[in-house]
Amino acid sequence: MLDVLVFGPHPDDAELGAGGAIAKAVAEGLKVGIIDLTAGEMGTLGTKEIRLKEAESASKILGVKFRENLGLPDGYIGLDISQEDIFAVAKKIRQYQPKIVLAPYWDDRHPDHAASSEIITKAAHYAKLKKFNLEHPQHKIQQLIYYELNGQFTPSYIIDVSDFFEQKKEAIMSHKSQFKEFSKEYLPFPLVERCAYYGSLINASYGEAFMVKGSLKVDKWEVIINK
Numbered sequence: 001m002l003d004v005l006v007f008g009p010h011p012d013d014a015e016l017g018a019g020g021a022i023a024k025a026v027a028e029g030l031k032v033g034i035i036d037l038t039a040g041e042m043g044t045l046g047t048k049e050i051r052l053k054e055a056e057s058a059s060k061i062l063g064v065k066f067r068e069n070l071g072l073p074d075g076y077i078g079l080d081i082s083q084e085d086i087f088a089v090a091k092k093i094r095q096y097q098p099k100i101v102l103a104p105y106w107d108d109r110h111p112d113h114a115a116s117s118e119i120i121t122k123a124a125h126y127a128k129l130k131k132f133n134l135e136h137p138q139h140k141i142q143q144l145i146y147y148e149l150n151g152q153f154t155p156s157y158i159i160d161v162s163d164f165f166e167q168k169k170e171a172i173m174s175h176k177s178q179f180k181e182f183s184k185e186y187l188p189f190p191l192v193e194r195c196a197y198y199g200s201l202i203n204a205s206y207g208e209a210f211m212v213k214g215s216l217k218v219d220k221w222e223v224i225i226n227k
């Protein structure tokens, strides 16, 4: 059983949106895996082979248990979501039985990112329905959590990634074919500024924003009171 399963549309998206939180989860002893939906073969820069190698070195930096590529058609998932796409993700959720699934936020100008969000959201639903035959026994995740790529939201919570920001930057810069004109100091989006902004909201150097649909439940006061 896995603690956190992170889905990314392209081979660099998991680290762009949640690299700090992933490294932090690993440091806390959680079992984390990443599954990229596409190999990014339609991207202007890099080839499928180069991008898979870059994703492999990035995941070593983050320390995740595994990283897989689902091989869905890059570029085309943004045009048309198929039942096969949804079931391919649902099968992975059932196979790895994660407690938490991370997915990109649905409101994103890149059609692949928006489509991936929808695919993963629907997959989490079908993964729990017993009568759908998806190779593995049904599995209900505890929480589906969205991370930011191009779009922004009002966060449900911000994870303090100050101690893991270097790791995040290194993981991103492993994708050399994508970020030739960038450096650790000048990342795309602009990511450093965004994480510094979220950090400033929680009195930390750097933060990453996450959102859940609906409200977060608090069972016990000890969740919100530091002892």
Ligand SMILES: [Zn+2]
Binding pocket: 009, 010, 013, 110, 113
């Ligand atoms: Zn992407």
